[in-house]
Amino acid sequence: MPKITMTVNGQERSADIEARTLLSSFLREDLGLTGTHVGCDTSQCGACIVHIDGQAVKSCATLALQNEGREITTIEGLAKPDGTLHPMQTAFHENHGLQCGFCTPGMIMTATDMIKRYQASGAPLDEKAVRAELEGNLCRCTGYQNIVKAILDASTQMSA
Numbered sequence: 001m002p003k004i005t006m007t008v009n010g011q012e013r014s015a016d017i018e019a020r021t022l023l024s025s026f027l028r029e030d031l032g033l034t035g036t037h038v039g040c041d042t043s044q045c046g047a048c049i050v051h052i053d054g055q056a057v058k059s060c061a062t063l064a065l066q067n068e069g070r071e072i073t074t075i076e077g078l079a080k081p082d083g084t085l086h087p088m089q090t091a092f093h094e095n096h097g098l099q100c101g102f103c104t105p106g107m108i109m110t111a112t113d114m115i116k117r118y119q120a121s122g123a124p125l126d127e128k129a130v131r132a133e134l135e136g137n138l139c140r141c142t143g144y145q146n147i148v149k150a151i152l153d154a155s156t157q158m159s160a
């Protein structure tokens with residue numbers, strides 16, 4: 001079996017895996033990082049989104065071996081080592097941006113990437129833009145209202 005090495009949440013991780021292993025499976029089953037959820041088999045739901053070299057990517061849509069040497073951040077890697085939550089996690093908590101929570105890791109990974117891109121470009125991030133950016137993330141519970149509120153709240157906090 002081929003060997004894969006990548007940096008996950010700041011730590012180098014290696015394993016011997018089957019060539020067909022998806023990144024989502026590698027994270028969940030080989031590394032035990034089950035915060036990355038798998039909610040479909042059609043690459044539509046976005047529950048599996050992680051950051052690869054800083055960009056939000058559906059981890060069920062890429063093979064682990066395609067990510068040799070890359071830097072991966074999962075939901076488990078967003079909080080600080082002392083447990084202080086990322087501002088996006090705090091905003092979801094304070095704005096009740098979740099119900100069952102299944103979609104939440106993917107939402108948060110998408111949202112942090114979204115805000116970073118908008119801040120870098122200087123483009124305004126308003127409700128319409130947030131809703132358009134969330135087209136790859138499905139939530140079956142919330143109606144999205146509080147998710148959008150949480151992202152806009154975090155955007156304000158993160159630019160302060």
Ligand code: FES
Nearest residue numbers: 039043045046060
């Ligand atoms: S599990 Fe990856 S998009 Fe649904």
Ligand code: FES
Nearest residue numbers: 099103139140141
């Ligand atoms: S909170 Fe349940 S799927 Fe989004």
